[in-house]
Amino acid sequence: MDVQLAGLVEESVVDGPGMRFVIFTQGCEHHCVGCHNPQTHDPNGGESVSVDWLKERIDAQKLIRGITFSGGEPFMQAEAMAELARYAKGKKLHTLAYTGYTFEELLVMSKTDNGVRDFLSSLDMIVDGPFVLAERDITLKFRGSKNQRLLDAVKSLAQGKAVLWEDPNEVMLRQFHRD
Numbered sequence: 001m002d003v004q005l006a007g008l009v010e011e012s013v014v015d016g017p018g019m020r021f022v023i024f025t026q027g028c029e030h031h032c033v034g035c036h037n038p039q040t041h042d043p044n045g046g047e048s049v050s051v052d053w054l055k056e057r058i059d060a061q062k063l064i065r066g067i068t069f070s071g072g073e074p075f076m077q078a079e080a081m082a083e084l085a086r087y088a089k090g091k092k093l094h095t096l097a098y099t100g101y102t103f104e105e106l107l108v109m110s111k112t113d114n115g116v117r118d119f120l121s122s123l124d125m126i127v128d129g130p131f132v133l134a135e136r137d138i139t140l141k142f143r144g145s146k147n148q149r150l151l152d153a154v155k156s157l158a159q160g161k162a163v164l165w166e167d168p169n170e171v172m173l174r175q176f177h178r179d
C-alpha cells in the first residue's frame with residue numbers, strides 16, 4: 001500500500017508529547033484560511049512512498065516515543081494511516097492524529113468507511129477541527145486555534161462523544177516510564 005507523502009520529521013518534540021516521528025500526508029480538502037502548510041493541499045503533490053518504507057523509517061528511530069499523523073489531512077488516506085498506527089501500537093508507541101474534521105464528523109464517516117474506523121480505533125489522541133484564523137492562539141498546547149480540541153481518542157470512541165484529554169503531560173510521564 002502506498003502513501004502520498006508531503007514530508008517527514010523523524011525526531012520532533014513539538015508535534016505532540018515526547019519525541020515523535022511525524023508523518024505529513026499530502027492532500028487536504030479543508031483549505032483553512034491561514035493554513036501553515038498550503039503546499040500539502042494538492043492530493044497529487046508530494047511523493048508516493050510505501051507503507052513498508054515508512055515502517056522501516058520508524059524502526060530506524062530508537063528515541064521516539066510516539067507517532068504523529070499530520071498533514072495535509074491524514075484521514076484522506078485513512079486505510080494506510082490505520083496500518084501505520086496499528087504498527088506503531090504494536091511497538092508500544094503513542095499515536096496522535098491531527099485532522100481538520102471534527103470527531104463527530106469522523107464518527108459519521110467511520111460508519112461507512114472502514115479505513116476511518118480502523119484509523120480512529122488505533123489512536124490515543126486526536127487534535128480535531130479546522131484551523132480558524134480568528135481563533136488562533138499561540139499559547140495552546142499542540143493546537144493552533146481555540147476551536148481545536150485535544151481529545152482522548154480511546155475514551156471518545158468508548159463513549160461515542162468527544163472527551164477532552166485532561167493532562168497532556170500525563171502522557172509524557174507514562175511514555176517515559178514505560179517498561
Ligand code: SF4
Binds near residue numbers: 035037072131
Ligand atoms: S486541515 Fe490543516 S492542512 Fe488542511 S487546510 Fe486546515 S490547517 Fe491546513
